[in-house]
Amino acid sequence: METTVRTAVMGVSGYAGMELVRLLLRHPSLTGTPPLLLGRPDGNPEPLAAVHPQLMDNNGTGLGPGGLEIEPFSWERLKDRGISVLFLATPHELSREWAPVALEHGIRVIDLSGAWRLTKASNRSVYKFHDEGSALAAAVQTKAVYGMPELHRDSIRNAPLIANPGCYATSIILALKPLVAAGWVDARRGIVCDSKSGVSGAGKAPTARTHFMHAADNLSAYGVFSHRHTGELLEQLDLQAEQIVFTPHLLPIPRGILSTIYLWFSQQRQASEVEAAYRRYFRESPLVRIFPAGHLPQIQYSVTTNYCDIGFHLSEDGRRCVIVSCLDNLLKGAAGQAVQNLNLMCGWDEAEGLR
Amino acid sequence: METTVRTAVMGVSGYAGMELVRLLLRHPSLTGTPPLLLGRPDGNPEPLAAVHPQLMDNNGTGLGPGGLEIEPFSWERLKDRGISVLFLATPHELSREWAPVALEHGIRVIDLSGAWRLTKASNRSVYKFHDEGSALAAAVQTKAVYGMPELHRDSIRNAPLIANPGCYATSIILALKPLVAAGWVDARRGIVCDSKSGVSGAGKAPTARTHFMHAADNLSAYGVFSHRHTGELLEQLDLQAEQIVFTPHLLPIPRGILSTIYLWFSQQRQASEVEAAYRRYFRESPLVRIFPAGHLPQIQYSVTTNYCDIGFHLSEDGRRCVIVSCLDNLLKGAAGQAVQNLNLMCGWDEAEGLR
Amino acid sequence: METTVRTAVMGVSGYAGMELVRLLLRHPSLTGTPPLLLGRPDGNPEPLAAVHPQLMDNNGTGLGPGGLEIEPFSWERLKDRGISVLFLATPHELSREWAPVALEHGIRVIDLSGAWRLTKASNRSVYKFHDEGSALAAAVQTKAVYGMPELHRDSIRNAPLIANPGCYATSIILALKPLVAAGWVDARRGIVCDSKSGVSGAGKAPTARTHFMHAADNLSAYGVFSHRHTGELLEQLDLQAEQIVFTPHLLPIPRGILSTIYLWFSQQRQASEVEAAYRRYFRESPLVRIFPAGHLPQIQYSVTTNYCDIGFHLSEDGRRCVIVSCLDNLLKGAAGQAVQNLNLMCGWDEAEGLR
């Protein structure tokens, strides 16, 4: 167990960054060592509360001097403060640039972007990384661990670089993995993943899509056959591209993801054995909640929690299964999972500060 | 073409009833002959504007005397007013009772409930009709036409009883029929219909599910493998139960349905031929809008219109198709389609009063 | 009555522009003469349905060739098409520039911006018009009529330039005018106008304020003691600045305004005489609905209508009055009122195409 962990967060202004700061400030093992908050290298120091008034303390200084500040990023600053773990809540291009440098400085990285999640070049191609194919990138990629504790708990503990999973991918992989790993799924007949996400998943930049008038009272599908998270599904579930279809939708709610997943079993199954398979697989996973057969999770149950909730229904003939999986895209789908990874890296209880 | 059509609406207080009244009041061929508005047989007359203040006129009398009234239902009243077409926007049990009586009185019926949509007893069983198996019900059922003009235009014109389709069923059947009818769909590999509906679809009765605190900021699946509209899909698309899965979800919006539909083609297809198949099938259907390949409809585009909007994406290998279909559940999914049926029954232009 | 009226709309892409086009396309007296749709002078022609898919027709060409197009603005084009009335749904700076030119060309203008609403320079100062104080602007201002038919019906009929009122201002002025005009209000004790508007009022540009994550699940006050519509209240109600406070709020809904207005009467009043005063004042106004004493309008009742709804409550001592006024900010608060003005200018029924 590390004795003093000093964390830094780059990308505080976004939604995942805000939740990450909130979790770190309340983390029992980090009491007295608030995270170093970092903004653009060429920016000016800025009170945290000016960016996120929700996080203002009550001494009235939140918008003036005093209180936590977001400081301009520099490697010197990280060094001076003795930072051992750097969270990157940054666009993936930035993470591609900075993660290698951090590793050189001996700083462990938990990257919330898609920069280091995919091991196959064919899956990475949608990202069009500027350094794709470079020797450095390839070397860094070999050090990266896909940061889904329920699947890769042991590798995470000692990883220098954690590729924190995508929010959609988390909801789908956790729902499918126990059944796929059991060898029960007839993937040749196709797995359908119909996912719906709140608007925070679309980022903080004001765009036509995130405008209230577009998002409210609406539902739209996007990225059909082309969403970036598809590669994570293929790699983590060991599937071929034609075996899975994933369609994300933009929901008129601030946060939360619900994925409805349709699959065929190779042979007839009972609800009780499906439930048992889930419980067995997640026996030691404190942040997954399995619903009893016949009960389904809803987005509302998981929002503001760090859980992934999973429930399912079997067809009468026991051949088809509909799984519903829910999580808070900013927590278990981003910041919560990042802190879960931190806990493992530091030898703490996996769910510390996350219940 | 009929010269004088007199309509009545039973069940004015619900959401579909309100939209129906609104459409009938504005219908060009019904100018000067407003619908007879009917409520419970044992109720008192009540101003329409007291139930739906939206429909109040500006003479200030909307909540007092004057203006349109909802009158207690009685067969005498229908006779006295010379009603030729009766809309039933009532629960299905009531429609089971009243439609036969109306037919006896020589009144044509457009029933918005699920009472008369299904020809096979096995599909009807979920409804648990009190008169299931009776000779009268069987006789009435043979007179009923499934009121989807795009599929049954000719039968509708002379039908004594129209079974207006379910809202979910409309969005799915219109999206699938052209491809199924063309014989392109490999139904053995399974068709997945993932539908999402606004809360008006759940009816006006205040329940735990329709409480704002449950519906808002939430998404939930329900009726998995058991929703009543499934039978309509099977009958209208001529599918076996194991060939289609339909999962409805409750969206945090007042109105609108989006169905995301996943299917396999038996052989490779081009986007252009799929689009052409849709356009061909709906060539004479004024209330279906086909989106160009690569463009998808959104709920927002169809809400407050009487259209069903359809778009699709093909997988790179041309074997899988994702269709997105949208409509306003209270209009094309209920009242709008009912008026479309009225238009056909009266020999008017199919889209009159609906554009 | 004019025989052939040809209209043009500049600024079609915004929300008010879209509603205006929708109203003009359905207007009974404009059948066969659709409005000329205009976009940026340096833009390319663009299908209307590409900008507003809601308005797509069903021939499938909405996103391709055919169907209505938005054409680049030019005075030649207006001339060639014989345009007699030009709607400006443009930012106020543009309206300041273009309205004078249109008048020179003999084209009547209905301007939906704040460019020409205010006769006193002190009230206009918040707009910081580039041509403030110029002789031309002063001359044009004298030709402008404040386009609130309920107050200025006769002047509107022959006006060359209509300054269509602000949305907030419409909801407040219509609610206050009958009582102020009757001399009943003790303005020295202060009138409080607490208004709440849906997000469409904030315009189509994606900004931090209109981002779904900011607007949803939220309420915020803004423009306290400084909102631009205040000048309209002062001028139309003949009040001094210290006699009225107006605070707008941003509601988490797409459209609709509700203003709650608090005033003191100079002497005790009965509810019946207040209601009578309203009915008397709006006796010939088809687009104002007065609610019976004790009943209040709600935003929901007026949204998608062209009405302004007004209701009130009196305190027990008859000295204080709380008025609630509702309208759809894009209709009675913008496009609907603009068409109402068009109707008057053309000698048509004031409410034609607006019920």
Add this chain to the structure above:
Amino acid sequence: METTVRTAVMGVSGYAGMELVRLLLRHPSLTGTPPLLLGRPDGNPEPLAAVHPQLMDNNGTGLGPGGLEIEPFSWERLKDRGISVLFLATPHELSREWAPVALEHGIRVIDLSGAWRLTKASNRSVYKFHDEGSALAAAVQTKAVYGMPELHRDSIRNAPLIANPGCYATSIILALKPLVAAGWVDARRGIVCDSKSGVSGAGKAPTARTHFMHAADNLSAYGVFSHRHTGELLEQLDLQAEQIVFTPHLLPIPRGILSTIYLWFSQQRQASEVEAAYRRYFRESPLVRIFPAGHLPQIQYSVTTNYCDIGFHLSEDGRRCVIVSCLDNLLKGAAGQAVQNLNLMCGWDEAEGLR
């Protein structure tokens, strides 16, 4: 400081009850002594997670045996468990009955209803209490302390019965008290309180008002000149009925209150002195956040926190002040304030478990 505090919560199924349980379960001084959860005396034990799936733990037993249970209420049970503080999150009629009995049993009560908040019979009359005027009720009333720590911190510490304030009342009283107490407000000219609340304030019972279709995309005023919280304003601010108008509105959001308050100062004031007056008054109040002059709180900033946020704007002449006050109606407006009172009663830090 008490050594062992055992709490019980009656009325767990409601929204405030749920938040209360959540706060008590996480309260640092209550670790290891979870609250006794109580339901109807004639009910059956029920898992907490069956009522509030959000609170399910991850052991999968949340919906079955194990986990926290809601037990049927009985005085014996309270005695057996050694309960020292009973929270009543019950309708006011029940609180009128039970609080006296609890006091007899030597159990301190924190009542979240309106049962014991008002000392004057005239203000209580709107509640129509069944025992109004009885000697017992009068005796109990004298023991009750209005549980607003910022005003009555010292009396709360030793009170046997805490009348937890109304949600609207909390937002208004905290915003007005510092200025009224300073003697700056010209109350004769009238104070206007225009409040807007999320739907959770309307309770969990499904009604026409709380139906999603009524609450969503809407805003409505209610209880004009007659809302029950008015009496709290009069008593706590020492005002006459004609000096204050309070109008609540139902917002289309789950939770949060924003009150916009309008007042006249007796003489001209500077923004800096107003801000200073607020800071002075709340110097020792950890759960009030004063915004710097020129910055206003928004509902979003306070939701899910236990703070009341206050900001203001002065008119140019320094005579009129518009105050905006926000809080989460279920936290600072109910459960959070209840725990704040518990903290004081137990000698703990006032904000323990509430930051």
